Amino acid sequence: MNLILTPIGRFLHRIRHLLPHYQRYRRAFVWGFLLLIATNASAALIPYLMKLAIDTLQRGEGMTDVKTYALLLALLAVLTALLRIRARTHVFRIGREVERDMRNLYHAQLQDLEAPLFDHARTGDLVSRGIGDITALRMFMGPGFLQLTNASLVYILVLPAMLWLNPWLTLMALLPLPFVVIAARQLTKRLYRYSRMVADRFGGLTAFVQESVAGMGVIRTYAREDAWNQRFYEETDKLYATQQDHARLQGMFQPLMLFSGGLGAWIILAVGGPGVVQGNLTVGDFVAFTGYLTLMIQPTVALGWILTVMQRGLAAIDRLSEVLDITPSNADHPQQALHPEPTTPYAIEIRHLNFFYQQDRRIAPRSKEAAPSHAVTTAAGDGTEPAAVQTLHDITLTVPHGHFVGLAGRIGSGKSTLLRCLSRTYPIPQGSLFLDGVDLAHVPEAQLRQHLTMTPQESLLFSRPLLENLLYGQPDEDEACAWEAARNAAFDEEVEGMPQGMETLIGERGITLSGGQRQRAALARALVVNPRILLLDDIFSSVDARTEAHILNALLDRPDRPTMVMVCQRVAALHRADTIYLMDQGRICETGNHQSLMQSSSLYQALHTEMQRKEQLEEMEQPEVQP
Numbered sequence: 340m341n342l343i344l345t346p347i348g349r350f351l352h353r354i355r356h357l358l359p360h361y362q363r364y365r366r367a368f369v370w371g372f373l374l375l376i377a378t379n380a381s382a383a384l385i386p387y388l389m390k391l392a393i394d395t396l397q398r399g400e401g402m403t404d405v406k407t408y409a410l411l412l413a414l415l416a417v418l419t420a421l422l423r424i425r426a427r428t429h430v431f432r433i434g435r436e437v438e439r440d441m442r443n444l445y446h447a448q449l450q451d452l453e454a455p456l457f458d459h460a461r462t463g464d465l466v467s468r469g470i471g472d473i474t475a476l477r478m479f480m481g482p483g484f485l486q487l488t489n490a491s492l493v494y495i496l497v498l499p500a501m502l503w504l505n506p507w508l509t510l511m512a513l514l515p516l517p518f519v520v521i522a523a524r525q526l527t528k529r530l531y532r533y534s535r536m537v538a539d540r541f542g543g544l545t546a547f548v549q550e551s552v553a554g555m556g557v558i559r560t561y562a563r564e565d566a567w568n569q570r571f572y573e574e575t576d577k578l579y580a581t582q583q584d585h586a587r588l589q590g591m592f593q594p595l596m597l598f599s600g601g602l603g604a605w606i607i608l609a610v611g612g613p614g615v616v617q618g619n620l621t622v623g624d625f626v627a628f629t630g631y632l633t634l635m636i637q638p639t640v641a642l643g644w645i646l647t648v649m650q651r652g653l654a655a656i657d658r659l660s661e662v663l664d665i666t667p668s669n670a671d672h673p674q675q676a677l678h679p680e681p682t683t684p685y686a687i688e689i690r691h692l693n694f695f696y697q698q699d700r701r702i703a704p705r706s707k708e709a710a711p712s713h714a715v716t717t718a719a720g721d722g723t724e725p726a727a728v729q730t731l732h733d734i735t736l737t738v739p740h741g742h743f744v745g746l747a748g749r750i751g752s753g754k755s756t757l758l759r760c761l762s763r764t765y766p767i768p769q770g771s772l773f774l775d776g777v778d779l780a781h782v783p784e785a786q787l788r789q790h791l792t793m794t795p796q797e798s799l800l801f802s803r804p805l806l807e808n809l810l811y812g813q814p815d816e817d818e819a820c821a822w823e824a825a826r827n828a829a830f831d832e833e834v835e836g837m838p839q840g841m842e843t844l845i846g847e848r849g850i851t852l853s854g855g856q857r858q859r860a861a862l863a864r865a866l867v868v869n870p871r872i873l874l875l876d877d878i879f880s881s882v883d884a885r886t887e888a889h890i891l892n893a894l895l896d897r898p899d900r901p902t903m904v905m906v907c908q909r910v911a912a913l914h915r916a917d918t919i920y921l922m923d924q925g926r927i928c929e930t931g932n933h934q935s936l937m938q939s940s941s942l943y944q945a946l947h948t949e950m951q952r953k954e955q956l957e958e959m960e961q962p963e964v965q966p
């Protein structure tokens with residue numbers, strides 16, 4: 340019992356993400372199955388009617404019967420064709436529906452994945468899983484199901500008919516079958532291996548193309564086109580070689596199946612022919628036998644194709660499961676709603692926060708034969724915990740409601756990482772970060788995003804009209820709200836100057852805007868949400884100092900100003916900060932305001948002087964600044 344259950348259980352586990360679809364479309368599958376039974380039953384009647392017609396002719400009986408058989412045969416042929424068309428369109432539609440559902444599921448899962456995975460996964464590979472692998476799944480669920488069911492039904496329906504006509508001749512005709520089964524078993528594993536390799540290589544190639552398009556400017560700047568092309572050719576060569584191995588294997592199968600069918604036909608002639616001459620077999624039996632064998636040859640020959648589609652489908656489901664199995668790190672945490680009004684003196688409280696970046700946390704199977712529960716693994720592919728590097732050390736701080744906190748420190752001191760933790764972009768430990776006294780790890784995602792907005796260093800804009808980008812977090816707001824936010828971000832005048840104003844279509848990732856415009860558009864997008872807490876990570880790096888000061892002053896002078904934590908790179912921001920946390924090597928080394936730090940911290944003094952010098956140079960280079 341165990342022996343039977345274990346492989347079946349393993350298989351069901353492997354296709355676990357497909358089982359809900361079998362459940363959802365169970366009626367459609369049953370209906371498709373019934374249509375296929377009807378199609379094959381109708382097809383299986385044709386050789387039998389031929390036998391009756393020929394036997395009637397042989398006996399020299401009246402033409403009326405023969406005409407009736409001819410009419411019946413014609414009707415049956417039409418019926419079989421109609422049923423086959425209906426069955427095929429029906430089953431193909433199921434495949435399309437599953438394909439659509441899986442694409443939606445996969446896309447939704449990508450939205451839930453956390454930042455560390457995107458740090459290490461290759462975008463192109465994720466794209467290829469969402470496109471190529473889901474197409475392979477459609478083939479598995481639609482045409483694959485159709486051909487497999489068809490082949491099984493042909494054997495189930497035709498074999499008894501042949502045995503009933505002549506058991507001995509049937510056994511002889513099917514002599515090559517065991518060899519076919521053995522060959523199929525041998526080839527299946529290798530087909531899976533090559534299918535998986537082709538899918539992985541294709542994923543790598545998609546990632547390459549994606550990087551080439553994104554990095555076109557860099558490639559041209561360094562005149563690396565030829566070298567880059569060469570690397571691409573090497574990748575395509577590898578894919579080609581794997582595809583060739585795959586095709587060779589697949590190519591072997593079809594002739595093998597055709598040969599076994601031909602051998603069966605030869606046996607029928609060699610054994611059945613003398614039977615007809617000796618009178619042990621009627622000509623009708625002989626013709627029916629040949630007809631049945633022809634019926635069986637088609638699915639037998641298609642077996643190679645079926646196996647390929649099935650193995651490619653299994654490779655696809657393995658690759659998709661690696662992504663679909665990943666659960667967000669806070670999925671199991673109990674949820675606790677934030678209070679609508681502040682209940683504690685601190686909007687933000689951080690207690691002894693330690694944070695580690697995982698190294699080389701990539702999506703890959705554990706072993707060559709995809710294991711069921713793998714998902715995230717190390718470069719070694721052994722599923723052990725990836726190495727981690729501690730980036731934040733024992734951070735403790737508080738931010739009272741409405742305060743403006745500045746983070747300062749040298750490059751790589753951990754400022755952005757701290758903001759990423761605060762915005763829960765990265766998984767955070769429980770009991771370390773609190774919003775309004777509620778453990779951040781327990782705050783429901785949707786609520787968190789209404790209360791807290793983070794604008795990172797490099798903000799992405801979507802290839803949509805500017806208005807849609809600005810209202811992205813509050814799509815129900817009207818255009819007036821977008822204009823107000825643009826005004827607060829000192830971006831409104833430039834929008835007015837654009838020929839299509841708010842309806843201006845933004846290029847991919849905001850490419851058609853200048854760096855400074857992109858940053859202010861991203862700030863305006865955050866302001867539309869009107870969050871209680873605003874996290875700003877060095878978002879003025881492409882904006883001149885005066886514009887930065889202008890925006891910041893306007894923001895801070897608002898009576899309803901949010902609690903703000905900002906990575907400060909300019910002196911004006913530091914001067915306005917209620918509290919400055921000075922960071923060094925992942926630690927908070929000094930705390931105070933500008934005046935107190937100028938007196939107590941040599942690191943702060945040095946940073947401040949550097950900033951001042953940089954700003955003076957900037958002013959000299961760019962005398963024309965925006966208001």
Ligand SMILES: Nc1ncnc2c1ncn2[C@@H]1O[C@H](COP(=O)(O)OP(=O)(O)OP(=O)(O)O)[C@@H](O)[C@H]1O
Binds near residue numbers: 696697749751752754
């Ligand atoms: N996604 C990541 N994965 C692994 N390590 C990272 C990641 N992001 C940053 N680091 C490392 O963490 C350290 C702190 O980086 P972080 O970006 O927080 O510094 P920062 O103070 O914001 O620097 P900057 O002023 O240049 O923006 C650096 O050593 C950096 O290499």
